Amino acid sequence: MKISSALLMIYFKSLLLCLILLFLQHHTFGQKFKKIEKEIKEGDDMPNAYEQPNKGNDKSTANALSEIIGTILFNFPKESDLQQIYGQPIKLSKYTYSGGEDARYTRIKEQQKTLSWDLQANYFFENKNVQGIQVFTRFQFMPKLSIDVDYSGLREKTENEGNFYLDFFHANLSYHRLAFTRFDLWVGTGFTSIWIGENYTGWNFNLGSEIYIVKPVSLFTNWYFGGIEEINFTQGSSDLKVYINRLQVFAGYQYYKLGSVRIHGPRGGIGFSL
Secondary structure (H helix, E strand, O other): OHHHHHHHHHHHHHHHHHHHHHHHHHHHHOOHHHHHHHHHHHOOOOOOOOOOEOOOOOOEHHHHHHHHHHHHHHOOOOHHHHHHHHOOOOEEEOOOOOOOOOOOEEOOHHHEEOOEEEEEEEEEEOOOOEEEEEEEEEEEEEOOEEEEEEEEEEEEEEOOOEEEEEEEEEEEEEEEEEEOOOEEEEEEEEEEEEEEOEEEEEEEEEEEEEEEEEOOEEEEEEEEEEEEOOEEEEEEEEEEEEEEOOEEEEEEEEEEEEOOEEEEEEEEEEEEEO
16 A cells, blocks of 8 residues: 555656646747847857867868868869760759659750759648748759749747747759759858848858659758858758659758757658749
8 A cells, every 4th residue: 555655656746747847848939939039139149150169179160161062162073074974964854753763963865954943842840839831942044053942931839928930031042063863962152031020131051962862762951051140040951852753742850040049840841843
């Protein structure tokens, strides 16, 4: 009987602890967007991931990114060299995997086209309080250059203060440095606008890639880095995609970091190509 009472007491205390943790977690979620707005307005002295040196390394993250970009831009074969090897220039495919094993790009004349337009949308879920949508579109007017536009609209529900909203907008010019039949890697830069109570603007740097593993599957990742009102932001996603003719379905992971606040979770969506 004493043992049963002791176990019951342990169970009760464990349940109470779980309820307290859930309450604290819910309270923290309810402060996320409000904290972001406060940090932007006050211009808090946030840790700058692109200026502070890494521990055990005398180079900052900014220098590391510069080295990566330098390697991408200058240490890989140029398209003119590859054209001499393969005998045909790389061009856009009619749509991804339209030519069999070749994916977004092809060297087969019959499968080539001049322009490409992609549109995709997805739903993002962190928890019952923080959810949102993202829309990404790409207009590629030659194999090496594209105009990319990305929009995210997030909503945070709170019990006492209603809903808070956070919107990201990026418009970039991207250079597809490595445009191969089974691999695409791009670097870009452009304009960023963030709405949270007020509108804030800045610039971003973009890095992304897509690996076409096997028809009809690919691994896609796309990341933005920048600064707004003296605080840094990072936005990125990684997906597993499946292409069905001009249609694509995907599922993966979405990540946002603005100042000291992180928002992340699973996502899933659909898109198409013209």
